[in-house]
Amino acid sequence: MSNRSAVLLVEDDAEISELISLYLENNGMSVTRLATGEGLDAKLTGGAFDLLILDLNLPGEDGFSICRRVRAAHDIPIIIVTAQGEDVDKILGLEMGADDYVVKPFNSRELLARIRAVLRRAEPQSQAAGTLPSQSFLFLGWRVNLLSREVVSPSGIKVAMTGAEFDLLHAFCENPNRVLTRDQLINMTHGPTAGPYQRSIDVLISRLRQKLEKDPKNPAMIQTVRSEGYMLSAPVSRA
Structure with missing residues (x-):
């Protein structure tokens, strides 16, 4: 995570947009604001932003459609901020490719904690002193590089992964042929900011x-x- 993360905020409520911007800027982030999805693609071109915060109820193109479109074209982490607290809306947001969601009204500290967690997950790991030049998991021809956070298929193609997807795969690689419950996977991937929402793991698995x-x-x-959780059924080695 950079010293000053660049956040793109799409929120049509001017008061909420202002409050979020001020709080994040006071905590060392730069924020660019949009009231609709119009102009979003131009802003994202060039990869100048580290995170997209996206409201669902927007005039014109709604947040679900925007999320799906952005995820298809960009690897930028996405946090949905919405007043729609129903489980079906949370699931749909995750299915569209969001990394996390925050339901309005929310505590500003919670939003900041979730932003920092998502940014940490998306950040390539720096090479600490004494670590090997390469640290990867290998299974069934797949390579999962922990330093660059890249996943390469058996045919040599890099497969784009969101931060949440990569962390889930990392958790499985650390525990091959072992059943992991949803609660265990939440703790391994999202940590204490995740809350009890287990269906998010089902969506990420899918x-x-x-x-x-x-x-x-x-x-x-x-x-x-069944009735237990999920398991990576493959031999895993390190390289």
């Missing part, structure tokens, strides 16, 4: 299967263990 499995509907690698 997204991960779409990227890794030959047949996501009949997964061979990331298997569901």
Whole structure:
């Protein structure tokens, strides 16, 4: 995470937009504000932003549509901020590619904690003193590089991953052929800011299967263990 993270905020409520901006700027971030999705693509071109905060109820193109479109074209982390607290809205936001969500009204400190957590997950790990030049997991031809946070397929193609998806795959690689409950996966990937929302893990599992499995509907690698959790069914080695 850079010393001064650049945040792009899309929020049509001027008062809320101002409050979020002031709070984040007072905590060392720079904020660019938009009231609608218009002009968003131009802003994202060039990768000048570290994070997108996106309201769902926007005039014109709604936040769900924007989230899906941005995720298809960019790897930027996305946090949804919305007054829609129903589970179905949270699930849909995650399915569209969001990394996290915050329900209005929210505590500013909670929003800041979630932003920092998402930025940490998206940041390539620096090479600490004494670590090996390369630290990767290998399984079934796949390579998961922990330093660059890149995932490379058996055919040598880099597969784009959100921060949350990468952390979930990392957790499985650390615990191959071991059943992990939803609570364990939440603690390993999101930490204490995640809350008790277990369905978020189910959505991330589905997204991960779409990227890794030959047949996501009949997964061979990331298997569901009924009434228990999920398991990476593959031998894993380090390189």
